[in-house]
Amino acid sequence: MSKTNKLIISACLCGAGTKKSQAPTVPYTPEEISDQAIACAKAGAAIVHIHVREDKVVDGKMEIGYKSMSLEKFTETCQLLRRKCKEQGVDVCINLTTSGGEYEDYKRLQHLGALQPEMCSFDPNTLNWSNSYIFENSPRFLNQLAQEVVKYDIKPEFEVFDTGHIDSVMYYVNKWGIPKPPHIQFIMGVGGSMQGTTENLAFLVGKLPEGATWSVSGIGKCHMEMMLAGLALGADGLRVGLEDNIIYSRNPDGSKVIATNVMLVERAVELAKLAGREIATAAEAREILGLTQKVPMG
Numbered sequence: 001m002s003k004t005n006k007l008i009i010s011a012c013l014c015g016a017g018t019k020k021s022q023a024p025t026v027p028y029t030p031e032e033i034s035d036q037a038i039a040c041a042k043a044g045a046a047i048v049h050i051h052v053r054e055d056k057v058v059d060g061k062m063e064i065g066y067k068s069m070s071l072e073k074f075t076e077t078c079q080l081l082r083r084k085c086k087e088q089g090v091d092v093c094i095n096l097t098t099s100g101g102e103y104e105d106y107k108r109l110q111h112l113g114a115l116q117p118e119m120c121s122f123d124p125n126t127l128n129w130s131n132s133y134i135f136e137n138s139p140r141f142l143n144q145l146a147q148e149v150v151k152y153d154i155k156p157e158f159e160v161f162d163t164g165h166i167d168s169v170m171y172y173v174n175k176w177g178i179p180k181p182p183h184i185q186f187i188m189g190v191g192g193s194m195q196g197t198t199e200n201l202a203f204l205v206g207k208l209p210e211g212a213t214w215s216v217s218g219i220g221k222c223h224m225e226m227m228l229a230g231l232a233l234g235a236d237g238l239r240v241g242l243e244d245n246i247i248y249s250r251n252p253d254g255s256k257v258i259a260t261n262v263m264l265v266e267r268a269v270e271l272a273k274l275a276g277r278e279i280a281t282a283a284e285a286r287e288i289l290g291l292t293q294k295v296p297m298g
Contacts, residue, residue, distance in 0.1 A: 002213075004288060005282035007272045008237035010047040010185075010215060011265050013042035015243025016067035016099065023246040026067035028053045030073060034080040039262045040241075041085075041092035044269040046136040046285035047119065049095045049157075051243070052077055057231070074111040085297040087170060090281040093296060095119035095157055098145055101134070105141045112148050116294040120149065121185075122156035124168035130191035146176035153292045157185045157215075160195035166207050173209075181211035183289055185239060188226050189219035196222025198229040204257045205233050213237070217244050227268060231275040236288060238272070240264040 013036050018026045027033040030052070037048040052073035056066040078094060083140075085092060096117040100108035112120055122145060129135040149156050156178060158169045166184070173182055186204055189196030192206070196218040208214060215237030218226030223245040227238050241261050248259035269279055286293055 002234045002236045004236075004280075005276070005278050006141070006284050007044045007231075007235070007277040008047060008215065008280045008285045008288060008289060009265060009272070010095065010237055010239040010241075010270050011037070011045040011047055011261055012049040012217070012239055012241035012243035013037060013040070013261055014051055014053065015241075016051050016097075016101075018066065018242050018246060023185050023242055026065075026242045026246070027261075030077040030080050033077050036083055036261050037081050037092060038088060038090055041090050043262050043265040044279045045092065045265050046280050046282045047093040047095050047237075049097065049121070049239070049241070049243070050074075050077060050081075051097045051099075052070045057269045064211050069100045069107040069111075071107075071110050071114060074115060078115050078117070082297060083296055090297070091120045093282050093285055093291060093293075095121065095180060097121045099123055099135075100126050105144055108133075108141065109144060109148050113152055116152060117154060118291040118293060119155045119157050119289075121159055122146075122149065122169075122172075123159045123161075124172060125161070125165050127161055128192040132191075143176070144174055146178060150176055150178055153294075155179075155183060155289055155291050156182070158182055159185045160185050160204070161187050161190055163194065163204065163207060166204070166209065170209055179290065180209075182207060182209060182215065183236075184212050184214040185237075186214060186216040187217060187219065187244075188225075189222040196226050198225060198232075201226065201229045202233060215239050219244050220247075223247075227271055231277065238268050240268045272285060287295060 053065040054068040213236040216230040217239035
């Protein structure tokens with residue numbers, strides 16, 4: 001169970017794959033991403049998880065909003081977000097992705113030292129994502145990432161997709177002296193890994209390292225079940241956003257209601273309050289997770 005009644009809501013704004021053809025509301029540009037991050041923070045998100053996109057020629061065709069690890073895009077996005085936070089009196093914790101897959105190791109790491117985020121993602125294993133492509137996280141890369149988070153005092157958000165990943169988390173924590181306790185982000189429902197059921201989440205929670213904080217997200221159709229199960233099991237946080245789920249609900253005729261990031265945050269806030277939980281501010285999230293704020297926000 002969470003050690004506090006405060007619940008940390010994290011908004012994962014766009015991810016690497018969600019397209020405007022699927023959800024016109026997904027942000028692509030630094031301006032769109034920073035604006036939606038501000039709106040989510042105002043709605044109750046204490047953390048924003050940021051990927052960036054760029055327009056790129058792929059196989060001879062221009063792809064708009066293609067996945068990217070561009071330092072220039074990360075820098076522009078973070079600078080815009082920090083400036084807008086200051087202008088609007090908003091405080092939010094920045095969590096930058098390190099998930100690159102096809103990118104060279106240095107491209108997945110370069111923005112950490114340059115931008116000094118409070119958090120970053122740390123995927124401790126390789127998996128066959130949805131049985132369709134290799135989500136590569138080699139030991140070579142993970143050893144480098146572990147050293148970077150220690151060097152720059154960045155809190156890793158360990159993304160756990162399956163039971164054995166918890167053991168991998170503790171391997172890197174112990175090998176490189178990453179400060180304990182770890183923060184675990186359960187990602188449930190990705191094909192090729194643990195499915196998003198209440199039974200599976202309860203099993204994983206029972207395997208948490210001593211003192212660990214944890215959050216949960218359900219991909220796609222298990223999104224709502226994982227929020228409800230997380231609240232029932234005493235989660236420290238819920239992760240929502242268009243990276244993980246684009247459908248808010250369905251109309252009586254079966255057609256989809258496409259979500260916005262703010263809609264997903266607002267629903268998480270409502271559910272949390274119905275469960276008797278208080279919504280953590282960014283300052284409270286820093287205290288719960290032991291974050292070091294390097295660049296003042298708001």
